[in-house]
Amino acid sequence: MSMLPPPTSGDALPPANRMFGALPTVLSSLLAIAVALFAGAIVLALSGENPIPAFEALFSGAFGGQREIAETLVMATPLILGGLAFAVASRAGLFNIGIEGQMVVGGLCAGLVAAWDPGLAAVIHLPLAVLAGMVAGGFWGFVPGFLKAKTGAHEVITTIMLNYLAYRISTVVIGQEALPLVNPALQATQPAVDAARLPRLLEGTRLHAGILIALVAALAVWFLLYRTVFGYKIRTVGLSPGAAAFAGISWGRTIALAMLLSGLLAGLGGTVDALGLQGRYYNITLGLGFTSIAVGLVGRNTPFGVILAAVLFGALAAGATKMQNTAGISRDIVYVLLAFVILSVSGLAVVQQLRQAKRLTARARARTRDRAAEDAGDPMVEPPPPPRTI
Amino acid sequence: MALLTATLRSAAPLIFAAMGGLLCERSGVTNIALEGFMLMGAFAGVAGTWFSNSPIVGLLVAITVGAAGGFVFAFWAITLRADQIVAGTAIVLLGLGLTSFLTEQIWGQAGSSPGVERLPTIGLGMNVLLPVAFLLVPITHWFLFKTKPGLRVQACGEKPEAAQAVGINVAKYRYAMVVISGVLAAVGGAYLSIGDLSQFTTNMTAGRGFIALAAVIFGNWMPWATMGAALLFGFAQALRFHVQALDLPIPQDLIIALPYILTLIAITGLLRQSTPPAGIGRHASEG
Numbered sequence: 001m002s003m004l005p006p007p008t009s010g011d012a013l014p015p016a017n018r019m020f021g022a023l024p025t026v027l028s029s030l031l032a033i034a035v036a037l038f039a040g041a042i043v044l045a046l047s048g049e050n051p052i053p054a055f056e057a058l059f060s061g062a063f064g065g066q067r068e069i070a071e072t073l074v075m076a077t078p079l080i081l082g083g084l085a086f087a088v089a090s091r092a093g094l095f096n097i098g099i100e101g102q103m104v105v106g107g108l109c110a111g112l113v114a115a116w117d118p119g120l121a122a123v124i125h126l127p128l129a130v131l132a133g134m135v136a137g138g139f140w141g142f143v144p145g146f147l148k149a150k151t152g153a154h155e156v157i158t159t160i161m162l163n164y165l166a167y168r169i170s171t172v173v174i175g176q177e178a179l180p181l182v183n184p185a186l187q188a189t190q191p192a193v194d195a196a197r198l199p200r201l202l203e204g205t206r207l208h209a210g211i212l213i214a215l216v217a218a219l220a221v222w223f224l225l226y227r228t229v230f231g232y233k234i235r236t237v238g239l240s241p242g243a244a245a246f247a248g249i250s251w252g253r254t255i256a257l258a259m260l261l262s263g264l265l266a267g268l269g270g271t272v273d274a275l276g277l278q279g280r281y282y283n284i285t286l287g288l289g290f291t292s293i294a295v296g297l298v299g300r301n302t303p304f305g306v307i308l309a310a311v312l313f314g315a316l317a318a319g320a321t322k323m324q325n326t327a328g329i330s331r332d333i334v335y336v337l338l339a340f341v342i343l344s345v346s347g348l349a350v351v352q353q354l355r356q357a358k359r360l361t362a363r364a365r366a367r368t369r370d371r372a373a374e375d376a377g378d379p380m381v382e383p384p385p386p387p388r389t390i
Numbered sequence: 391m392a393l394l395t396a397t398l399r400s401a402a403p404l405i406f407a408a409m410g411g412l413l414c415e416r417s418g419v420t421n422i423a424l425e426g427f428m429l430m431g432a433f434a435g436v437a438g439t440w441f442s443n444s445p446i447v448g449l450l451v452a453i454t455v456g457a458a459g460g461f462v463f464a465f466w467a468i469t470l471r472a473d474q475i476v477a478g479t480a481i482v483l484l485g486l487g488l489t490s491f492l493t494e495q496i497w498g499q500a501g502s503s504p505g506v507e508r509l510p511t512i513g514l515g516m517n518v519l520l521p522v523a524f525l526l527v528p529i530t531h532w533f534l535f536k537t538k539p540g541l542r543v544q545a546c547g548e549k550p551e552a553a554q555a556v557g558i559n560v561a562k563y564r565y566a567m568v569v570i571s572g573v574l575a576a577v578g579g580a581y582l583s584i585g586d587l588s589q590f591t592t593n594m595t596a597g598r599g600f601i602a603l604a605a606v607i608f609g610n611w612m613p614w615a616t617m618g619a620a621l622l623f624g625f626a627q628a629l630r631f632h633v634q635a636l637d638l639p640i641p642q643d644l645i646i647a648l649p650y651i652l653t654l655i656a657i658t659g660l661l662r663q664s665t666p667p668a669g670i671g672r673h674a675s676e677g
Contacts, residue, residue: 043488047495095475097422151658154666156422156475157607158657160600161650168647175643290483297476330494335487342480346472 036340061322062315070205076314080214081269082292083306085262092258093238098159099266100289101166106137106267107274111281114192115181125195137267145259149252174283189281198276210272222303401624402523403578407602410574417567418547422478425599426485431576432583433489436590439506452580460572502591517585531613547667604653623649
């Protein structure tokens with residue numbers, strides 16, 4: 001297999017319209033969400049439910065008061081980290097579908113370290129547990145990055161396989177009767193000791209310090225991507241592996257490290273969920289990995305966009321509980337909405353790119369014509385080709 | 391003997407989905423949506439049977455739903471030129487969300503449907519769809535390598551530009567293959583829900599769509615080898631239930647993880663060369 005990377009999703013979602021400012025990006029994301037909600041309303045109506053009270057319950061469950069807003073932020077916390085993980089990989093031109101598995105191993109390792117009780121002080125034990133989760137997630141992300149760099153193995157396939165492998169490992173570890181750190185009957189680790197728990201931020205809510213970690217991580221990712229040489233390398237490799245190679249940037253090294261970073265962030269996502277929200281690691285499919293992909297896509301792979309998108313999806317998750325309780329509608333509709341959001345974002349992005357390409361081509365043609373009219377001796381200038389779409 | 395039939399029974403749904411995935415990928419469309427199609431098929435099979443009291447009708451409904459799902463995926467992946475992996479992810483989520491949502495809406499209970507009638511069996515706990523799965527393999531081989539449309543499908547997958555240049559309608563062939571993959575994966579799903587079992591449960595395919603995709607890769611995009619991989623993975627699944635009975639000294643969880651480990655090894659080329667269709671994911675008229 002050739003060492004040059006095949007074109008992947010990163011090419012399809014570059015900030016192509018940066019020149020027009022951030023506003024159209026935000027608008028198009030909002031448009032995509034509106035389209036998805038509308039499609040969701042149709043599904044609700046077809047299944048015999050009135051979508052208006054359903055959406056009212058959804059909204060009030062997400063933003064109806066202090067507790068509801070706190071719950072939205074709680075749900076958004078791991079999604080910010082997962083979305084950042086997806087964004088970093090995407091910027092390097094990789095599609096990290098393995099966030100779920102990286103969260104599982106991250107949460108598992110953090111949960112194990114947190115359940116262990118050698119009587120450490122919180123200033124040591126908590127960072128130790130968080131570090132364990134980050135290292136485990138980072139390793140689980142590094143493996144597919146390394147394999148791709150060395151053998152060209154497509155990261156989508158390897159990460160899907162590593163997801164299932166992560167569940168298996170988690171099931172095996174949690175099921176060990178002999179291990180005092182786990183509770184096989186509950187399919188979880190033993191509860192985290194107080195010294196290893198993320199402190200609660202607001203009494204009477206479930207809001208925990210994980211949200212601060214997530215926000216700091218977003219800031220750090222922004223700094224890394226846009227203010228450091230390494231971030232520049234990641235973006236260059238993602239936008240044009242050929243140009244990066246020409247500039248002397250090692251493609252393999254960069255993508256392996258980008259996947260390490262991506263896994264690190266995902267592992268941190270699993271960690272904050274275990275140490276902040278649950279108080280222990282549960283061996284259940286969280287589905288956070290897939291949602292994180294949607295967060296990254298809707299947030300257009302920018303740290304700030306990821307925060308906004310994570311809050312939106314956090315609101316959906318928080319509101320769905322209320323919708324189920326008051327309107328009697330299965331909260332699984334959220335997954336349907338999520339799928340519609342991904343479909344409409346990916347569909348609209350392409351439509352937008354085509355439009356923009358047409359506009360650019362028309363403008364270039366007009367300029368060429370003007371110049372040709374001014375100076376008949378000038379050779380015709382070729383209009384630039386439209387950007388590649390996948 | 392019990393282990394043999396259990397292997398065949400576990401492998402059959404994988405073969406359905408894998409043959410669909412193989413045809414789709416051979417035409418140049420990356421298909422990680424198989425899992426979604428399988429879930430839709432499993433659900434539609436039960437829903438169709440429940441409303442009509444006939445598993446044959448249920449199977450037809452599953453086929454229709456699979457075709458519709460395939461059509462949606464094809465529209466995004468081919469006409470809209472959306473990223474095929476992104477669109478595939480959305481189909482998987484759609485399958486998971488819609489089926490569990492509708493299960494609760496239709497039967498008023500979360501998690502599972504009531505029991506329905508099953509497809510007729512041919513003895514030894516095997517249902518009528520099982521031989522069909524194994525018949526599909528020579529048919530797929532014959533179609534891909536011995537017929538004109540099959541060779542054209544390969545052209546679309548290897549070099550879409552060249553195929554386009556000699557007048558092959560690449561988009562049309564890809565549409566056909568994606569829709570067929572949706573139908574076959576949905577039949578694989580229905581095999582589980584109204585063939586092996588007699589009800590639908592949330593996420594009942596449990597990653598079989600991804601394992602089928604793994605079988606395609608492990609089988610190096612060749613029909614017979616893919617069937618071999620599906621049998622191997624089916625054997626791993628069947629063995630899991632026999633480990634305790636046979637008192638084998640292998641941890642059960644290692645056996646369940648076998649397909650994933652083998653696929654990782656296969657795709658990194660450690661075992662042998664793994665070569666996907668050269669034009670996969672590329673469109674005929676770019677740039």
